Amino acid sequence: MPIIVQKYGGSSIESIEKIRNVAKRISECRKKGFDLVVVVSAMGKTTDYLIDMAHQVSSKPKKREMDVLMSTGEQVSISLLSIALNDIGIAAVSYTGPQLGIKTEGYHTKSRISEIDKEVILSEINRGKVVIVAGFQGVNEKNEITTLGRGGSDTTAVAIAAKLECPCEIYTDVDGVYTVDPRLYPSARKLESISYDEMLELASSGAGVLHTRSIELAEIYNVPLTVALNTGDIKGTIIKELDETMEKTAITGLAVDNSESMITLNGVPHDIKIIADIFAKIAELDINIDMISQTTPINKLVSISFTLPKIDLPQAINILEQYKEKIFTFSYDTFDNISKLTVIGIGMKSQSGVASKMFNILAENDISVHIITTSEIKISYVINPEDQQKAIEAVAREYNL
Amino acid sequence: MPIIVQKYGGSSIESIEKIRNVAKRISECRKKGFDLVVVVSAMGKTTDYLIDMAHQVSSKPKKREMDVLMSTGEQVSISLLSIALNDIGIAAVSYTGPQLGIKTEGYHTKSRISEIDKEVILSEINRGKVVIVAGFQGVNEKNEITTLGRGGSDTTAVAIAAKLECPCEIYTDVDGVYTVDPRLYPSARKLESISYDEMLELASSGAGVLHTRSIELAEIYNVPLTVALNTGDIKGTIIKELDETMEKTAITGLAVDNSESMITLNGVPHDIKIIADIFAKIAELDINIDMISQTTPINKLVSISFTLPKIDLPQAINILEQYKEKIFTFSYDTFDNISKLTVIGIGMKSQSGVASKMFNILAENDISVHIITTSEIKISYVINPEDQQKAIEAVAREYNL
Numbered sequence: 061m062p063i064i065v066q067k068y069g070g071s072s073i074e075s076i077e078k079i080r081n082v083a084k085r086i087s088e089c090r091k092k093g094f095d096l097v098v099v100v101s102a103m104g105k106t107t108d109y110l111i112d113m114a115h116q117v118s119s120k121p122k123k124r125e126m127d128v129l130m131s132t133g134e135q136v137s138i139s140l141l142s143i144a145l146n147d148i149g150i151a152a153v154s155y156t157g158p159q160l161g162i163k164t165e166g167y168h169t170k171s172r173i174s175e176i177d178k179e180v181i182l183s184e185i186n187r188g189k190v191v192i193v194a195g196f197q198g199v200n201e202k203n204e205i206t207t208l209g210r211g212g213s214d215t216t217a218v219a220i221a222a223k224l225e226c227p228c229e230i231y232t233d234v235d236g237v238y239t240v241d242p243r244l245y246p247s248a249r250k251l252e253s254i255s256y257d258e259m260l261e262l263a264s265s266g267a268g269v270l271h272t273r274s275i276e277l278a279e280i281y282n283v284p285l286t287v288a289l290n291t292g293d294i295k296g297t298i299i300k301e302l303d304e305t306m307e308k309t310a311i312t313g314l315a316v317d318n319s320e321s322m323i324t325l326n327g328v329p330h331d332i333k334i335i336a337d338i339f340a341k342i343a344e345l346d347i348n349i350d351m352i353s354q355t356t357p358i359n360k361l362v363s364i365s366f367t368l369p370k371i372d373l374p375q376a377i378n379i380l381e382q383y384k385e386k387i388f389t390f391s392y393d394t395f396d397n398i399s400k401l402t403v404i405g406i407g408m409k410s411q412s413g414v415a416s417k418m419f420n421i422l423a424e425n426d427i428s429v430h431i432i433t434t435s436e437i438k439i440s441y442v443i444n445p446e447d448q449q450k451a452i453e454a455v456a457r458e459y460n461l
Numbered sequence: 462m463p464i465i466v467q468k469y470g471g472s473s474i475e476s477i478e479k480i481r482n483v484a485k486r487i488s489e490c491r492k493k494g495f496d497l498v499v500v501v502s503a504m505g506k507t508t509d510y511l512i513d514m515a516h517q518v519s520s521k522p523k524k525r526e527m528d529v530l531m532s533t534g535e536q537v538s539i540s541l542l543s544i545a546l547n548d549i550g551i552a553a554v555s556y557t558g559p560q561l562g563i564k565t566e567g568y569h570t571k572s573r574i575s576e577i578d579k580e581v582i583l584s585e586i587n588r589g590k591v592v593i594v595a596g597f598q599g600v601n602e603k604n605e606i607t608t609l610g611r612g613g614s615d616t617t618a619v620a621i622a623a624k625l626e627c628p629c630e631i632y633t634d635v636d637g638v639y640t641v642d643p644r645l646y647p648s649a650r651k652l653e654s655i656s657y658d659e660m661l662e663l664a665s666s667g668a669g670v671l672h673t674r675s676i677e678l679a680e681i682y683n684v685p686l687t688v689a690l691n692t693g694d695i696k697g698t699i700i701k702e703l704d705e706t707m708e709k710t711a712i713t714g715l716a717v718d719n720s721e722s723m724i725t726l727n728g729v730p731h732d733i734k735i736i737a738d739i740f741a742k743i744a745e746l747d748i749n750i751d752m753i754s755q756t757t758p759i760n761k762l763v764s765i766s767f768t769l770p771k772i773d774l775p776q777a778i779n780i781l782e783q784y785k786e787k788i789f790t791f792s793y794d795t796f797d798n799i800s801k802l803t804v805i806g807i808g809m810k811s812q813s814g815v816a817s818k819m820f821n822i823l824a825e826n827d828i829s830v831h832i833i834t835t836s837e838i839k840i841s842y843v844i845n846p847e848d849q850q851k852a853i854e855a856v857a858r859e860y861n862l
Contacts, residue, residue, distance in 0.1 A: 117541050129537060
């Protein structure tokens, strides 16, 4: 029988009733003649609850131990779903990441899957079992429990589908991928399909539908990926290689990200060593700097603006304070709340002038831009949060999103 | 440095504050110069909560999946305790049962430890780490997660101590082993020491202080075992091989068990095949029959009374109903609530007449006895629950318990 990998997120299994509903959905797929591997996240807000407990114990909990703690959430889910399936007569068996030989590399709390042993899965399928897999977790070369970071269950699902060379369906509480987040722009359209590259840019620009790494993996192994509502009765969005059936518009989607802050460094000597030193110090703290822009030097001094995750702002400020003493011209401003808009479209490759047109739209609406960065298929803008709604509507109208 | 295995039960770590207290206790032991392996249970009522969730999903949850579910409780505990220790500067590292190679045999939800790999523990100790181990759990030869049954964390602790040839300290919410449960008989005395054999009989007769299997293991491997209050400031009870220092009284302790029911079978043909068949059918359901007594035959019919765990009563009744149709003389009575009193003492071996003296005590107090069973160092009585308090007081007074 053909195999499908399905993934159900935390909101799809947040209660006993919802777990029973997912069991029914799986039972229906079985009746249609599919073998199933089902990847689940932790129930509802379990992961947040566990993290909160750890922070009550220590302000800096050891990451190795955070992985031991957080991985229990998915383990509860797999056992309950397997119990629910067996209860309605569907033979099912649960596996944790380590039990399934999901090997990972890299740091605790943000490991990457390096290898999956498909033999266990296939032998259970051959015994007629639905295989229930704990998402988000694995085991490293030291036999320690690891986790893949927020949304990592998507990646578990895609990695298994890649290994089994089968399609992957991600079931969630939204019914597909939209041109713009419908909570921000209610007239946004649902996309029937989107290319891996565009989806990757959307996800990494703040559209929270899928874990970025899962899309990379799907692209590398050419896994057909569907995002759909967890009830299963509405057609979702297919993420696949670019093909003839896809729309050839300049802009496919608009992502909005409010999770970052901006810092502007003033009076920095125009000396690459000094600048590199500042950013090296920040990188040492594992702070992920996203957008950077630098002014041309005036009196051999430059201004540099960059964005970073909000939660990392206090740590970054600690470092910058040290430079105040070292460099007498140096000062900095912080902007806690910014809005990062990113327009994405594979059509940009062939249609020139998207950036300038975007500039016009923003200018016509009196929206000032702090930083711009561009790549082959996307352009990102940092604007003031109070201009966000105006900007979304202007861009969405212009490009019919 | 000398190694000690310590075990903290669910009530000792039921809150973040209590976890911090345990961390402080461990830190003090470190300062005294001990290397430590610390076994923990699930926090507070976690295991009950998880079992309840499973029963909401299914009335007959698969036992394999129950083990996957229940084992998460201890996993949460080990990570939080390890985080708490590292937070106060004590290097600690957590291990689940499967990670530590705690191999088990037997059925899910009541497996037995067959092997422990001590190399991982010793190498962490050599690195200066306190090793935090999830109690109650292991992994079977099929690489499935298993659990050891209620109280199994005691057994994990003793098994590790046996392997490391070191003492084992069980910290709990009582300050030692008493002659009688102080909740039932407030003037009960705390025992300074008790022999393995007596403790084993006490535990298997309803004194809930220790997991029976843990005492068996301690005896086989001669592990010095201490039961003490989790604050650590009161001297507990030492469980060890019988030696000169121990009291030579006829009765060391009195255990009371209210977890059983009694069934009386009437009109059973005096035919060993029929009787064996009834008990075989009950055994097939994995029901653990404890005490049995049979009357002498009258008109080739006998009455048989036996006790069994309360929760198994409905299943047993199902089976007995079938015999009503097969054997026209057959009927049965059930006694949901009974009281089982067990007096235990290594002194019984040398002092004859304990049983008859006990009979006198009960008779003097108008207490009727339904079943009696005796072994070398214990005598158990099934009495009516309404006579329980009277019986406890009479026996305790007589034997100065």
